[in-house]
Amino acid sequence: MSTRRQRSAGGVAYPDIKGTLHERTVQALGDQTLRTNLETAASSWAAGQEVMRRDHGMDEMRARAREIRRRNIRDLPALLGEMQANVRKAGGQVVRAADGAEACRYITGLAQARGVTVVAKSKSMATEEIRLNEALEASGIEVVETDLGEWILQLAHQRPSHIIAPAVHLNRGQVAEIFRREAGTDDVPDDREGLVAHARVRLRETFAQAGMGISGVNIGVASTGTVCIVENEGNARLVTSQPRIHVAVMGMERVVADWDDAAHILQILPMAAISQDAANYVNLITGPRREGESDGPEEFHLVIVDGGRGALRGTEFEEVLSCIRCGACLYSCPMWRSVGGQAYGSPYSGPIGAIITPLLEGPSSPASRDLPFMSSLCGACGDACPVGIPLPDLLVRARARASSPATRKSAVAFRAWSLLLRRGLTYRVGVVGWRLFVRVRGTDGWVTRLPGGGAGWTRVRDMPARWPPRR
Numbered sequence: 001m002s003t004r005r006q007r008s009a010g011g012v013a014y015p016d017i018k019g020t021l022h023e024r025t026v027q028a029l030g031d032q033t034l035r036t037n038l039e040t041a042a043s044s045w046a047a048g049q050e051v052m053r054r055d056h057g058m059d060e061m062r063a064r065a066r067e068i069r070r071r072n073i074r075d076l077p078a079l080l081g082e083m084q085a086n087v088r089k090a091g092g093q094v095v096r097a098a099d100g101a102e103a104c105r106y107i108t109g110l111a112q113a114r115g116v117t118v119v120a121k122s123k124s125m126a127t128e129e130i131r132l133n134e135a136l137e138a139s140g141i142e143v144v145e146t147d148l149g150e151w152i153l154q155l156a157h158q159r160p161s162h163i164i165a166p167a168v169h170l171n172r173g174q175v176a177e178i179f180r181r182e183a184g185t186d187d188v189p190d191d192r193e194g195l196v197a198h199a200r201v202r203l204r205e206t207f208a209q210a211g212m213g214i215s216g217v218n219i220g221v222a223s224t225g226t227v228c229i230v231e232n233e234g235n236a237r238l239v240t241s242q243p244r245i246h247v248a249v250m251g252m253e254r255v256v257a258d259w260d261d262a263a264h265i266l267q268i269l270p271m272a273a274i275s276q277d278a279a280n281y282v283n284l285i286t287g288p289r290r291e292g293e294s295d296g297p298e299e300f301h302l303v304i305v306d307g308g309r310g311a312l313r314g315t316e317f318e319e320v321l322s323c324i325r326c327g328a329c330l331y332s333c334p335m336w337r338s339v340g341g342q343a344y345g346s347p348y349s350g351p352i353g354a355i356i357t358p359l360l361e362g363p364s365s366p367a368s369r370d371l372p373f374m375s376s377l378c379g380a381c382g383d384a385c386p387v388g389i390p391l392p393d394l395l396v397r398a399r400a401r402a403s404s405p406a407t408r409k410s411a412v413a414f415r416a417w418s419l420l421l422r423r424g425l426t427y428r429v430g431v432v433g434w435r436l437f438v439r440v441r442g443t444d445g446w447v448t449r450l451p452g453g454g455a456g457w458t459r460v461r462d463m464p465a466r467w468p469p470r471r
């Protein structure tokens with residue numbers, strides 16, 4: 001399977017959202033197919049969450065999951081040291097990369113040194129974050145995504161739009177069209193089984209050719225140096241066992257202390273992510289193949305990426321490090337459900353993406369100014385999070401960080417506003433005055449233009465001139 005063949009799928013009718021955040025959002029909102037696809041996926045997830053809560057005690061499990069992740073983050077330096085030591089004891093190699101560039105340099109250097117020409121990858125948000133595929137391809141190494149959703153997006157030249165369901169924004173017909181373009185034939189069925197069978201045949205070739213398998217890591221267990229990879233398709237099992245080298249890329253915060261911690265997180269993760277009480281596959285990998293074993297790679301490398309995470313410990317944003325990347329906050333967010341992940345322009349979308357992307361990319365990035373405002377602050381994400389991250393609070397803090405310092409004029413205005421609201425008499429006088437003002441200003445019961453500082457409000461919405469509004 002050549003990269004050139006894979007890239008022949010141009011011109012397919014799928015959402016390809018570009019431009020600034022505002023432009024991407026407007027474009028996404030205008031795409032009815034995209035909105036239908038997202039709503040279908042989110043509604044099915046929501047129905048499953050009801051079952052998880054009612055029949056599987058998911059709500060009761062949250063408190064323990066939160067305690068585990070908070071403790072893990074508090075103890076992170078020690079856990080990372082223990083993890084490293086145990087991976088080495090099991091015969092693996094460990095690299096700590098300060099940033100994505102360092103991680104990419106190590107992995108491309110390793111591939112070149114071992115004469116690898118084809119890499120098989122399983123799903124990994126960390127590798128999306130560090131742009132590993134681009135680095136490998138720039139070194140002349142072919143990369144094939146083997147997760148079905150990721151492969152679809154690779155063929156469509158798109159980036160994932162969801163943490164665990166990368167092609168959730170596409171429907172079956174769109175996927176069939178992408179496959180037909182790539183295969184150069186109309187002879188690809190568009191029923192679910194037919195599409196999966198087509199992908200399976202095409203991807204099996206890759207496992208036979210690949211000299212290196214690259215995976216992400218859902219959880220690293222410090223006490224044994226084991227990496228846990230959760231999946232639903234079985235491709236990660238092949239990626240981590242068929243090629244002679246396995247490289248696992250792990251964000252530094254993904255370590256837990258022991259198997260008690262791991263068991264709880266491995267249970268709540270699929271519940272929150274896909275509304276199932278167990279994942280289809282949980283791969284537990286400790287070092288490379290040992291003497292006498294028939295499966296597994298000859299070499300195992302664990303690349304632990306900091307990428308700005310370490311600096312978040314001890315700050316008001318520390319709790320984002322507890323994230324187990326389940327995607328529940330995305331499905332629960334009315335903004336994400338309306339525009340999808342691609343509009344965010346970052347591997348991490350939805351509420352967690354709106355918080356973590358600016359933190360990882362730095363205060364001067366465009367994401368830092370815009371993304372924290374991609375939320376209605378309705379609180380649904382906080383309720384959905386299985387590890388109890390206070391996402392709405394963190395979004396407000398991220399907004400405060402993104403806003404320019406108050407001008408003298410706005411400071412005076414807010415001071416006057418605060419004085420007005422704090423006293424009963426001035427509040428009541430203010431309300432009566434405001435009612436009169438909007439009534440005089442309204443036309444047909446609505447105010448469509450306010451002067452001065454109110455102009456921004458009425459530029460995108462009308463205001464009722466009396467209450468209740470008359471339509």
Ligand code: SF4
Nearest residue numbers: 323324326327329385
């Ligand atoms: S913030 Fe919570 S809900 Fe969102 S992906 Fe992370 S763990 Fe899941």
